Amino acid sequence: MKLVINGETRALERVNTISELIDRLGLGGRRIAVELNDHIVPRTRHAETPLSDGDRIEIVHAIGGG
Amino acid sequence: MTGSATESTPRFDKPLVIAGRSFTSRLLVGTGKYRDFDETRAATEASAAEIVTVAVRRSNLGQNPDEPNLLDVISPERYTILPNTAGCYSARDAARTCQLARELLDGHNLVKLEVLGNAQTLYPNVVETLAAARTLIDDGFDVMVYTSDDPIVAAELASMGCCAVMPLGSLIGSGHGLLNPHALSLIIEAAQVPILVDAGIGTPSDAATAMELGCDGVLINSAIAHARQPALMARAMRKAVEAGREAWLAERMPRKTYAASPSSPAEGIIGS
Numbered sequence: 001m002k003l004v005i006n007g008e009t010r011a012l013e014r015v016n017t018i019s020e021l022i023d024r025l026g027l028g029g030r031r032i033a034v035e036l037n038d039h040i041v042p043r044t045r046h047a048e049t050p051l052s053d054g055d056r057i058e059i060v061h062a063i064g065g066g
Numbered sequence: 067m068t069g070s071a072t073e074s075t076p077r078f079d080k081p082l083v084i085a086g087r088s089f090t091s092r093l094l095v096g097t098g099k100y101r102d103f104d105e106t107r108a109a110t111e112a113s114a115a116e117i118v119t120v121a122v123r124r125s126n127l128g129q130n131p132d133e134p135n136l137l138d139v140i141s142p143e144r145y146t147i148l149p150n151t152a153g154c155y156s157a158r159d160a161a162r163t164c165q166l167a168r169e170l171l172d173g174h175n176l177v178k179l180e181v182l183g184n185a186q187t188l189y190p191n192v193v194e195t196l197a198a199a200r201t202l203i204d205d206g207f208d209v210m211v212y213t214s215d216d217p218i219v220a221a222e223l224a225s226m227g228c229c230a231v232m233p234l235g236s237l238i239g240s241g242h243g244l245l246n247p248h249a250l251s252l253i254i255e256a257a258q259v260p261i262l263v264d265a266g267i268g269t270p271s272d273a274a275t276a277m278e279l280g281c282d283g284v285l286i287n288s289a290i291a292h293a294r295q296p297a298l299m300a301r302a303m304r305k306a307v308e309a310g311r312e313a314w315l316a317e318r319m320p321r322k323t324y325a326a327s328p329s330s331p332a333e334g335i336i337g338s
Binding site: 005006007008025027030031032033034035038040042043058059060061062063064065066 | 096097098099100106119120121122123124125127135136137147149150152162165166167169170171172238239285287288
């Protein structure tokens with residue numbers, strides 16, 4: 001399936017949910033926030049939120065800044 | 067931080083209260099521009115800051131899973147994390163960044179709003195800032211807002227419900243200090259909410275001057291991170307903020323045109 005992750009189109013083997021995608025990307029257990037097609041998906045709903053071909057996903061974290 | 071404030075705030079001062087939370091330290095620090103997390107940690111500790119800003123950015127997807135995370139170094143259990151909207155040029159992007167930050171920090175709703183107008187100067191776009199502040203306040207955020215040193219804009223941001231107004235001393239990262247202390251004084255005199263100088267502080271004397279003007283606090287990043295020895299500069303900034311605050315509370319002597327009053331008695335001088 002194709003997903004646009006952080007602005008980059010990626011072809012991935014089928015992932016069913018946001019939780020699966022996070023694990024696939026090696027980001028499991030990290031402090032991140034996720035947006036699916038411009039809407040925030042709360043952490044508690046990652047496991048139950050399905051992904052479809054063409055979905056746009058933003059994954060962010062905190063970095064140094066003033 | 068609430069609770070500890072009453073014990074460690076000097077008796078002659080009251081804590082800094084922002085959106086109902088009390089703080090002892092009036093120095094807020096950023097976490098950008100450090101060489102590594104060890105340096106960030108050392109400088110942040112030396113500053114004794116309780117409120118620490120962070121930025122929100124896209125995760126690097128190729129990253130090493132063991133790569134340390136800023137929030138492991140600057141932990142939300144120890145510090146009040148203040149996510150910023152640095153790099154946003156529209157009200158929409160700024161609001162979206164704050165919403166992501168709230169999710170990232172488990173519902174934490176204190177944010178630093180900054181909407182920039184120009185990449186060369188990083189001067190704030192006050193039109194977009196006002197629009198973003200309205201959206202964020204309506205969405206339940208406690209908004210500390212970076213703005214220009216225009217007293218009318220500052221008053222407008224306070225009256226719409228921002229919990230702190232943070233005018234620039236000079237351009238972000240410039241180290242030029244306070245270029246218009248008179249405008250800052252006008253903002254402070256009319257203040258309905260805490261006023262913090264954000265941006266431009268270059269050296270501890272700038273921070274002390276800001277506090278002597280009556281600011282409630284200062285936010286510093288570059289002047290500490292870009293010092294040759296950041297942790298030492300962080301300590302110097304902490305002292306400067308404390309000195310400036312105490313000087314303001316003590317109320318300075320009046321300025322005189324001539325040295326009409328020597329410090330030592332005029333009587334009993336030998337040879338007179």
